[in-house]
Amino acid sequence: MLSLKNNKSTYIFFALILVMAFVLRIVGLSQRPMHGDEAINAFKLAELIETGIFKYDPQEYHGPVLYFFSLPLTYILQIKTLQNLNEFVLRLLPLLFGMGLFGILFFIRKSISNKWLIYSSIFLVLSPAFVFYSRYFIHEMLFVFFTYAVIITVYNLLKKPTYFSSSLFGVSLGLWMATKETWIIVFAAMLFSTAVLSLNKLFRHRIFENLKKLKKEFCLVAILLYVFTITATFSSFFQHMQGVKDFFTSFAFYFNKASTTQQHIYPVYEYLSWLLNPFGKGLIGESIILVLAIAGGILLFQDKTRSLFISFIALFSVSTFAFYSVIPYKTPWNILTAWFGFIIMAGYGFTTISELIIDNKKRYFFYVLSLAFALHLFYYSYLINHLDFDSPNNPYTFSQPQLAVLEIETQFESMAANLENRYDHYIEVISPANDYWPLPWYLRNFKRIAWRDKVDFLSESADIAIINIDLESDYIKKLYEYPPPGKRDLFIPLFSNEISIRPGLKMNAYIKKSLWDSMQQEPIRDINGKIN
Structure with a gap:
């Protein structure tokens, strides 16, 4: 041959x-x-x-x-x-x-x-x-x-x-x-x-x-x-x-x-x-x-x-x-x-x-x-x-994060471009057994992130939070049941649906409504900070 x-x-x-x-x-x-x-x-x-x-x-x-x-x-x-x-x-x-x-x-x-x-x-x-x-x-x-x-x-x-x-x-x-x-x-x-x-x-x-x-x-x-x-x-x-x-x-x-x-x-x-x-x-x-x-x-x-x-x-x-x-x-x-x-x-x-x-x-x-x-x-x-490089059916992926994880990176980079302090806002990421990888990679530009394995009811509420859906009810309690009346910030979902990070790991994200509103008042910028 x-x-x-x-x-x-x-x-x-x-x-x-x-x-x-x-x-x-x-x-x-x-x-x-x-x-x-x-x-x-x-x-x-x-x-x-x-x-x-x-x-x-x-x-x-x-x-x-x-x-x-x-x-x-x-x-x-x-x-x-x-x-x-x-x-x-x-x-x-x-x-x-x-x-x-x-x-x-x-x-x-x-x-x-x-x-x-x-x-x-x-x-x-x-x-x-x-x-x-x-x-x-x-x-x-x-x-x-x-x-x-x-x-x-x-x-x-x-x-x-x-x-x-x-x-x-x-x-x-x-x-x-x-x-x-x-x-x-x-x-x-x-x-x-x-x-x-x-x-x-x-x-x-x-x-x-x-x-x-x-x-x-x-x-x-x-x-x-x-x-x-x-x-x-x-x-x-x-x-x-x-x-x-x-x-x-x-x-x-x-x-x-x-x-x-x-x-x-x-x-x-x-x-x-x-x-x-x-x-x-x-x-x-x-x-x-x-x-x-x-x-x-x-x-x-x-x-x-x-x-x-x-x-x-x-x-x-x-x-x-x-x-x-x-x-x-x-x-x-x-x-x-x-x-x-x-x-x-x-x-x-x-x-x-x-x-x-x-x-x-x-x-x-x-x-x-x-x-x-x-x-x-x-x-x-x-x-x-x-x-099928991110498919859970692909035999070589082995707990491979799916393309949806890129939505988090895109959304957060877009927010940073439209916020005054960009990467300096306080963020919480909470998931049992510290099971949140590869999110640290996609959020590596942000300076103030608390990585937790459970909800800390005594700490201050973050500006933005990414929560494992298994802990979502606990986090809602922290936001609306623990703070005294008059000191409860309103949070809104950052995504329309929960994000599937990888098979078996789903998360939701929340942002302070006041922060979201301030972002809407700024000129719309792309992820590089340029005005569209």
Whole structure:
């Protein structure tokens, strides 16, 4: 199907694939409302920008790599405050690391064929999960990248030990562990895969021979750079040494959360359901990747000339998928590490099957069928990322705020433009368990906001209030039953209907009528403060 007899044609095809991947990932990058996790990460990044220090919290928010790697972008764009940040800038970093996965594929091209490289790259381009989370300001795309960077660098270190290869391994290992605590699960999958492959005499022989060639000084360099990377990142480059201690205590918090939390608990098959049965309507989702990956794995282990490195990738991917699946706590982005390996094996499956089919008619039928599946993946990716990006039925949204949340931002910015003190009015946001994210992101320009988890009957009434509908009756009591006669301000609804922030979270907003009336007397201005 593809003429890839020389490297030049391979490079041309690969360059075209990169362009397509970049376009699919960057178009409409800002259109999806900020997820609560993205908003929290934005505030953590802003804290680092404004104070120069990142303080690692072992109980929440994951490691520092996402924030430190965002700094060059914010520096180039001269972003110095939270208010200057925007969705496009934040999501650009995971997009770049998502593109970096093509670099991982290109780097291992010597262990695979040119066709294998191209077909795996095509699957990576079209994978709805990878497109979606390459446009998501969370740690996962960086985590996937550094996971495979660790695998590649340790392979290169064993194959050809040098100071350079040992340095790359030490730094990659440190950055991987400083990205997200789930490295523990993935590391267990690595050890398990190595143990299984060790049953193969050839694998054991090569490992032992390579270990014999590994000089102590190379190991020392790797260890020193690993320790330096961990220490530098978690201590915010030696400004907050407590972070290094917290790195070690985070393991206990993480395992406790995974074993005791009642949130995000799903059955063992849920990852397959998200990938293969999107929207719960019997659609095939990314099934073609799974089918070809299984076929590729079977064909790979029947090939006696197979690369042991690729054999490890195959076993590691299956092990990681299995380990994540048996843990009750699940989020859809966690499976990306395994799914990238499945994409590599799907490329092998497609390549091998196409070469095994000798009859031209059957081969053309296979290509036509494959094209149909590719078009399906493209359509599904477009549906997930550009049409239903905020739908609660989208398997990858996961408590995604809906477009209605933007109405709050628009309304409040419009009010600020038409009020004398603009962003200096007192606002209350009240929701049980502090469940109001991502509102802090959309109201980040306002200076005086009280964030509460319940109605404070003793505090003064705010000029504007955003209330979870479950607490609305309590807030009405505060406004009209607690103040003495003559001191009760009249409040009016700010929106005609309650606002659905995300599935399960609905809120109403109220404003003092006196403030609303004063706003009506001012010339009408747009959100930039210009008179219309």
